[in-house]
Amino acid sequence: MEQNDVTLAAIRKGKNTMETAFLRAILENDGVVPEGYSVQGLTPELLELLGSTDMGRRETSLDVLSGWIYRGPGVYYSADEMRSIGQQMAHNLTIGIGEHQTDSVFRRAFSALILGEIISADNRQAFLDEAQVHTWLEQGQVYMRGEQDRRGWVPGKGWAHGIAHASDLLSVLSRSRYAGEAELEGILETIRAKVSEPADQAYLYEEDDRLVSAVMSVLLRDVLDSDFLTTWLDRLAQPPGQVPWNKVLGLTETNEALVFARFNMVTFLRSLYFQLLLGNNPHPSFATRTPAVRDALLPAILAALRVMDRWAYAR
Secondary structure, rough: OHHHHHHHHHHHHOOOOOOOHHHHHHHHHHOOOOOOOHHHHHHHHHHOOOOOOOOOHHHHHHHHHHHHHHEEEOOEEOOOHHHHHHHHHHHHHOOOOOOOOOOHHHHHHHHHHHHHHHHHHHHHHHOOHHHHHHHHHHHHHHHHHOEEEEOOOOOOEEEEEHHHHHHHHHHHHHHHOOOOOHHHHHHHHHHHHHHHHOOOOOOOHHOOOOOOOHHHHHHOOOOOOOHHHHHHHHHHHOOOOOOOOOHHHOOOOOHHHHHHHHHHHHHHHHHHHHHHOOOOOOOOHHOOOOOOOOOHHHHHHHHHHHHOOOOOOOO
């Protein structure tokens, strides 16, 4: 008997199926399910654990499910099973949406990652139809716009990261063969609306980089022209009908939500500039090519930052 088999047998004997050690042993055994269990039998409980407040069980469940889905249809799951999981995850994005600092964020945020794995599997090996992907794209955008729990790390419970995970989902969707010009424009508008909205806290856990990574996925498609992107940047630098960003710090006593929004916007634009300039690690293709609009966007981003500046940048 292999060492991993011994470990699995010892762990499952007389214990809850979903002990973290049991799940880690599956990972160490390259996703192989121990004798007496099946993928289909374990999956419902694993999906339920995506909403757990126990970080170990939640994140290890995510890893096991992601590993099975990554193999694509016909290995651990059939195409129908993967579509069914995707539909359940899309529904989970709506559970508790709009709540602040409640545990419902874990189910939404981690369901976004599993839905992204389903779409990523389709990007590698087609099994979804256009209508399904467009539905999930719309639901992903609704989720990004509606997620109001901006916590990254939650003491005692681990990562929530709803905004970061929503960004990861939109990043994967932007790479779908079914995402054309209108869909890509919609993704950028969703990100613009999110990053510029009044907020109850600043993004402290690299949400800016994750949001920009989704933007980079869009830009690397080389579908959108510089006219749209310039207008998009202009609306970031000065959202229509809102107090100018360079006046916002004067409202610290009366409108802290806009002060947080300004901070989030500045870090977002700086991240966008440097990811365009230096490259984006999640996209290895950046090593061999850059977005066609890169040279036009870099000075436009600097101009946007100058518009938002109060005094720091030399004129």
